[in-house]
Structure formats: C-alpha cells, structure tokens
Amino acid sequence: MAKKTVVETTLNGETVEFLCEPRECLLEVLRDELxxxxxxxxxxxxxxxxxxxxxxGRSACSCLxxxxxxxxxxxxxxxxxxxxxxxxxxxxxxxxxxxxxxxxCTPGFLMSAKALLDRNPSPTEPEIRYALAGNLCRCTGYxxxxxxxxxxxxxxxxxxxxx
Amino acid sequence: MxxxxxxxxxxxxxxxxxxxxxxxxxxxxxxxxxxxxxMRAGVRRPAYVVDLKNIPELRKISFSLQHGLRLGAAVPAIxxxxxxxxxxxxxGLTEAAHLIGSLQIQSRASVGGNLCNGSPAADTxxxxxxxxxxxxxxxxxxxxxxxxxxxxxAPGRTVLQPDELLVEFQIPGPAPxxxxxxxxxxxxxxxxxxxxxxxxxxxLDLADDRCTAARIALAAVGPTPIFAKEASATLIGxxxxxxxxxxxxxxxxxxSSPIDDMRGTAEFRRHIVGVLTKRVVTVAAERARVSSSR
Numbered sequence: 001m002a003k004k005t006v007v008e009t010t011l012n013g014e015t016v017e018f019l020c021e022p023r024e025c026l027l028e029v030l031r032d033e034l035x036x037x038x039x040x041x042x043x044x045x046x047x048x049x050x051x052x053x054x055x056x057g058r059s060a061c062s063c064l065x066x067x068x069x070x071x072x073x074x075x076x077x078x079x080x081x082x083x084x085x086x087x088x089x090x091x092x093x094x095x096x097x098x099x100x101x102x103x104x105c106t107p108g109f110l111m112s113a114k115a116l117l118d119r120n121p122s123p124t125e126p127e128i129r130y131a132l133a134g135n136l137c138r139c140t141g142y143x144x145x146x147x148x149x150x151x152x153x154x155x156x157x158x159x160x161x162x163x
Numbered sequence: 164m165x166x167x168x169x170x171x172x173x174x175x176x177x178x179x180x181x182x183x184x185x186x187x188x189x190x191x192x193x194x195x196x197x198x199x200x201x202m203r204a205g206v207r208r209p210a211y212v213v214d215l216k217n218i219p220e221l222r223k224i225s226f227s228l229q230h231g232l233r234l235g236a237a238v239p240a241i242x243x244x245x246x247x248x249x250x251x252x253x254x255g256l257t258e259a260a261h262l263i264g265s266l267q268i269q270s271r272a273s274v275g276g277n278l279c280n281g282s283p284a285a286d287t288x289x290x291x292x293x294x295x296x297x298x299x300x301x302x303x304x305x306x307x308x309x310x311x312x313x314x315x316x317a318p319g320r321t322v323l324q325p326d327e328l329l330v331e332f333q334i335p336g337p338a339p340x341x342x343x344x345x346x347x348x349x350x351x352x353x354x355x356x357x358x359x360x361x362x363x364x365x366x367l368d369l370a371d372d373r374c375t376a377a378r379i380a381l382a383a384v385g386p387t388p389i390f391a392k393e394a395s396a397t398l399i400g401x402x403x404x405x406x407x408x409x410x411x412x413x414x415x416x417x418x419s420s421p422i423d424d425m426r427g428t429a430e431f432r433r434h435i436v437g438v439l440t441k442r443v444v445t446v447a448a449e450r451a452r453v454s455s456s457r
Contacts, residue, residue: 005169022169022212025199045200046268047354058241058270064199065271066192068169069214112267133353134265 009070012080020067027051027062038078049135052108059115078107083163099148101139183303183326185211193237194271197280231336236275236329255343259290284383289362290345292380302327312390341366342450344443357383358427361439365447384419391418415440
C-alpha cells in the first residue's frame with residue numbers, strides 16, 4: 001500500500017540517503033538498512049533508552065521516531081562518538097570506571113551523556129542522574145556510570161579535547 | 164506495525180483537509196511517544212499518519228504579559244523547560260512537562276499530544292487546567308474553543324472529532340502575584356506514570372495576603388483529569404493558613420474517585436491527593452508572593 005520514501009538526513013556529520021517504508025522506525029533503518037548496529041533494541045516502547053540517538057542536539061529514542069521523520073535532521077549515533085584520534089572522553093571514562101558489563105545499554109547511556117554534556121558541561125550529580133533517567137542498566141547498578149560521566153565532565157571542563 | 168501512509172502538511176488548512184478526507188482512518192502524529200507505541204501494539208491502526216510537526220503554528224510558543232500564552236499543540240515538552248518566560252510565568256505547567264517520561268521522551272512528546280492521548284494520569288493536564296488553559300480546535304467546519312477541563316471524556320477519549328485538530332493552547336497572562344505548581348507521586352524517581360498528580364494555580368492580594376483566585380486539578384484519581392472546583396473555591400477570599408489549606412485538601416480528596424490498581428490503592432491515592440494538594444497550594448502561593456509579573 002504505502003510506497004517507499006527516499007529520506008535525506010545528516011548522519012554523524014555526513015549526508016546520507018536511504019529508502020524506507022513509512023512504518024519503519026529510525027532504529028530499524030539504522031540497524032537493518034544502514035548497518036549501524038550500535039543503537040540497540042531493548043523495549044520498543046521508549047522506556048529503556050538502549051536505542052538513544054541525538055536528533056538536532058537533543059537525545060531521543062530512535063524506536064519512537066519514524067525513519068521518515070529523520071528527513072532534514074541532524075542525527076548522531078554511537079558510531080559517530082569516537083573521533084579520528086580515538087575514543088571520546090566519555091567512552092574512555094566508561095572503560096576506566098568499569099561503567100559497563102554486558103554493554104548492551106552502553107551506547108544509549110553514552111549518547112544520553114553526550115547530549116547532557118553538550119548542553120550542560122558541569123552537571124551536578126542529581127542533574128546527571130536525571131539526564132540518564134531514561135536509560136536502564138541491568139548489570140552495573142548505575143553507580144559507576146554516574147562516576148564515569150562525572151569524571152568525563154571534569155576532564156572536558158579542564159580543556160581536554162572530547163574526541 | 165501495519166503499513167501506513169505518511170502525510171507531512173505544512174499548514175493547518177492542509178492538515179485539516181487530510182483529517183477530513185480520511186476521518187477515522189487518519190491519526191495525527193505529534194511526538195509519537197504514544198501513537199507509535201499504540202500502532203506497534205495494534206491498538207490503533209490508522210491508514211494515514213498526519214505529521215503535525217512541520218506546521219509552524221503548532222510549534223510556536225508566543226508569550227506576552229498582556230496577551231498571555233499561545234502554546235502550539237506540537238511543541239515538544241522540553242521546549243517549555245528551555246523557555247525562560249515559561250519557567251518564570253508558568254513554572255507549574257513547565258515542571259509538569261519536565262516530568263513526562265525521560266529527556267528522550269520530552270524531546271519528542273508534546274503537551275498537545277499529552278492532552279489528546281486522554282490518559283487520566285497525564286501530567287500536564289492538571290497544570291493546564293490550573294492555569295485556565297483553553298484549546299483551540301480546528302476542523303473543516305471551523306474553529307471551536309474547549310476548556311482543557313472539558314476535553315477528556317473517558318480514559319483515552321476526548322471531545323476531538325476524527326476530522327479535527329488541536330492547534331494550540333490559549334492561556335491567560337499571569338495576574339499580578341499569581342503562580343502555579345504541579346507535583347505527582349510515583350514509586351520510583353523518574354519515568355513512572357503518576358499514581359496521583361495535583362496542579363494548582365494561586366493568585367494573591369499581597370496587601371492582606373488573601374487568595375483572590377485559585378484553581379486545583381487532579382490526575383490519576385478518576386476516569387478523566389479532575390478540575391476540583393469546590394476545593395478551589397475553599398481558598399478564595401481566605402488567607403492561606405494551615406487550616407484553610409487543609410480544608411482545600413479535604414475538598415480535593417472529596418473530588419477524587421480513585422480506583423485500586425497496580426500502581427496504588429484507592430485509599431492510598433486519596434491520602435496522597437490530600438498531601439500533594441497541600442504541597443502545591445503552598446508552593447504556588449510562595450511563588451505568587453515572590454513573583455514580580457507586573
């Protein structure tokens with residue numbers, strides 16, 4: 001019934017075109033069409049945050065966006081976090097602080113944390129916890145994640161390059 | 164999800180024509196944080212999804228002290244929090260929107276969608292009722308204005324006809340020394356659906372510290388959000404001392420009709436209605452005292 005649509009979007013800084021049905025969500029297209037499998041499917045109801053990407057500077061659940069809605073938007077996924085010189089400071093701190101175990105929630109947490117630090121470079125602990133409230137972790141108990149984000153904020157505030 | 168046709172109008176006229184043409188087969192898409200879940204679950208199966216987010220009129224926040232607030236129906240919840248006028252003049256409505264889900268949800272979900280989804284537990288609805296918000300509804304036969312407290316008719320049901328759209332909220336400018344507040348009870352810290360939500364707006368005459376206007380509204384304790392008229396009336400003309408606020412709390416409890424469900428018992432919810440009513444009336448009054456809107 002519904003014809004496929006061509007969508008043009010900016011993905012991790014590059015112009016990307018893809019074909020999709022209107023009923024496909026952005027998460028499906030990222031994973032199945034564009035083979036960017038870093039964003040994870042955890043719930044498909046916007047509760048777990050494993051699919052978190054950044055859309056026009058704000059974190060969003062890619063499972064709750066139709067892929068066609070990406071038209072003209074600026075999308076950042078986990079695949080774009082590391083830079084040419086290596087891991088993003090956030091990723092580095094997650095490793096140093098053991099802020100992951102199975103890692104399935106980690107891309108979502110990193111994107112939420114990046115969205116936070118891009119807007120609020122010196123968040124308090126309550127602000128960090130609130131910003132990460134939409135991301136669930138079954139392994140770590142969150143403590144090390146919060147420490148990692150706190151440390152990353154401090155490092156970035158001291159002038160280190162992000163990635 | 165079933166196959167859908169995606170429409171992307173850029174004017175209200177075009178959107179209304181689409182809704183009128185497809186009627187029950189169309190559903191408006193704002194943030195999508197309710198509709199996409201419903202479509203995936205097969206609860207709603209519109210053939211046509213009409214995206215409202217590229218209609219400028221529905222994405223505007225325009226405020227002036229004289230004319231008040233016009234809040235586009237498709238403005239994402241997070242934009243209320245990001246807007247200095249919203250935080251200053253409508254802190255209750257703003258904090259209600261900032262409690263919806265998570266930041267990921269707030270970047271997409273809209274206050275208009277929160278109302279049109281018609282959940283009795285919706286966080287922004289008591290806050291909208293408290294500030295006297297009215298809905299501008301547009302259909303093929305013209306426009307009508309509906310008070311927010313009259314919008315929801317049953318769980319998940321509203322007065323919106325299949326060929327109509329909610330375009331914007333119209334909210335009066337804040338009177339001098341008035342403010343609002345919203346609080347809810349949830350078992351966790353974030354993300355939950357309200358077990359009880361209470362919004363209040365208070366106007367004070369600072370000369371004798373008496374309340375001259377009050378509106379109290381409740382979420383999650385009835386089949387629709389509730390405008391607690393008698394509770395609101397108990398405050399008017401009075402100094403907001405502990406005894407007066409307690410009377411309002413008791414009247415708010417009397418206005419509620421909660422049920423036992425997995426989120427809480429009716430008895431617990433009635434108790435929390437009283438607790439939250441006292442808190443939001445107190446906070447709104449404190450904000451009203453320090454507000455310098457004129």
